[in-house]
Amino acid sequence: MIVDSYKFLxxxxxxxxxxxxxxxxxxxPVWAPFDKRLAAxxxxxxxxxxxxxxxxxxxxDTEREQNEPEWGDPSWRSIPSTADAADIxxxxxxxxxxxxxxxxxxxxxxxxxxxxxxxxxxxxxxTEHFSVMGYQDRRLDGWRxxxxxxxxxxxxxxxxxxxxxxxA
Amino acid sequence: xxxxxxxxxxxxxxxxIVTMMPAVAxxxxxxxxxGVEFPFGHAFGMPGDKAMQRSVLELAxxxxxxxxxxxxxxxxxxxxxxPLREAYKAWQPKEASPIVRKxxxxxxxxxxxxxxRVGR
Numbered sequence: 434m435i436v437d438s439y440k441f442l443x444x445x446x447x448x449x450x451x452x453x454x455x456x457x458x459x460x461x462p463v464w465a466p467f468d469k470r471l472a473a474x475x476x477x478x479x480x481x482x483x484x485x486x487x488x489x490x491x492x493x494d495t496e497r498e499q500n501e502p503e504w505g506d507p508s509w510r511s512i513p514s515t516a517d518a519a520d521i522x523x524x525x526x527x528x529x530x531x532x533x534x535x536x537x538x539x540x541x542x543x544x545x546x547x548x549x550x551x552x553x554x555x556x557x558x559x560t561e562h563f564s565v566m567g568y569q570d571r572r573l574d575g576w577r578x579x580x581x582x583x584x585x586x587x588x589x590x591x592x593x594x595x596x597x598x599x600x601a
Numbered sequence: 602x603x604x605x606x607x608x609x610x611x612x613x614x615x616x617x618i619v620t621m622m623p624a625v626a627x628x629x630x631x632x633x634x635x636g637v638e639f640p641f642g643h644a645f646g647m648p649g650d651k652a653m654q655r656s657v658l659e660l661a662x663x664x665x666x667x668x669x670x671x672x673x674x675x676x677x678x679x680x681x682x683x684p685l686r687e688a689y690k691a692w693q694p695k696e697a698s699p700i701v702r703k704x705x706x707x708x709x710x711x712x713x714x715x716x717x718r719v720g721r
Contacts, residue, residue, distance in 0.1 A: 434678040436636035438624035441689055450622065455630045456604055462671035463607050463632055467615040471666040481602050482642065502699035526698040528642035529691060536648030542658050545651065555662060567602055568698070576605060585612040595665045596609055597658070599619040599644035600602040 474594035477559040481567030482540040482601035483525035485510045492524035493566040505568035507575025511561045514543045559591040567600050603629035617665040619644045633668045635661045636676035640692035
């Protein structure tokens with residue numbers, strides 16, 4: 434089965450995504466080979482649902498986005514693999530948050546990855562997963578200059594062998 | 602988000618992106634892609650449906666570890682178990698996002714997508 438990429442998108446929005454091609458400077462292939470066996474690998478998750486921990490982290494800045502609709506908060510949050518689902522919130526103005534609030538695993542399946550690791554399908558999960566807020570301004574400067582270097586440093590610190598990303 | 606995958610991949614860490622818009626991820630040149638025909642906000646499936654979530658996660662892990670070349674895309678054969686009209690309405694925010702409100706106020710003025718230029 435080939436997925437219809439526009440099935441759930443309002444029809445009038447389709448031209449904003451379809452046929453736009455790669456971003457400037459992002460035309461060529463990038464490739465990091467996955468060398469290990471999956472059962473010996475450490476895996477990390479990243480969601481763009483704007484997840485944060487209510488008990489200890491500030492939400493993504495949606496107030497500024499309300500005032501500056503072209504702007505999106507480029508910061509990131511570290512979500513421990515052991516985080517209590519009831520403590521996970523999301524700040525994202527572009528989706529209905531009810532389902533993710535009721536089950537954060539549909540955006541960041543940290544508990545499930547832990548179970549898969551316990552069964553040795555993968556070697557282990559990182560102790561920290563990540564979230565960003567997927568709506569960003571056109572230039573992506575915040576992601577490029579700060580968020581991605583920080584994420585890469587943390588992925589290396591945690592000896593992640595691979596990353597599963599999921600947009601909201 | 603495909604560009605985020607590209608930048609992390611370029612730093613030497615293999616990535617796979619699980620996305621409702623795999624055709625867009627291909628256009629944006631993501632290295633490895635798993636396509637899901639699910640409403641936005643539901644990359645790994647229905648809330649509470651652990652079997653569905655596991656199917657998606659396992660496929661993502663296999664594509665991450667087993668893809669032979671850049672641009673590999675595998676779509677998952679799962680039908681969303683909610684009627685389209687209902688699911689289409691359910692994923693959308695209760696209030697239009699700021700950029701959508703702005704575009705509706707002046708439809709010719711912008712190029713931004715409603716879910717963000719890179720959110721998908």
